[in-house]
Amino acid sequence: MDFGDATFVIVLIGLSYSAWVINNWIRAKNGYPLEDEFGGKTERSDTVETKALRQENRQLHDKLDAMQDRMVVLEKIVTDRGYSLHDEIEALRDRQPNNGVPLNVKYGEKA
Structure with missing residues (x-):
């Protein structure tokens, strides 16, 4: 060429x-x-559909922010309460049972 x-x-x-x-x-x-x-x-130019989608997006972002705040609170509860819960379970294991009727059932036996 x-x-x-x-x-x-x-x-x-x-x-x-x-x-x-x-x-x-x-x-x-x-x-x-x-x-x-x-x-x-x-x-x-924004159409009605675009405006509705932007508003829904804004609402979902606000909802997500609220959920994240709740998640932070739940994480604090779980982590702060986790150690004491473990201690309470161990204390219950160490305590001798003083009431109830023993069943004298061994693990693995059929009734």
Whole structure:
């Protein structure tokens, strides 16, 4: 192909235009502002559906923050209470039973 030929110039312009169209298609698909032919940006207008999704997203983030706060409190309860609970269980194991009737059943025997 001869670089001075008009065909090369037309192919180059076609490739540039195609790349611009593909670039704008990708930007529109992902919600970015679009470029016009003079390099300016065109913002997308929010639709009713987009506004509803943003509000739902905000509510879910608030709910998640509240759940994280609750999780922190529960973790503190479990970790602070865990050691004393272990001590209480061991104290119950060490204590001799003083009431009830022994069953005299050995492990592994059938009744």
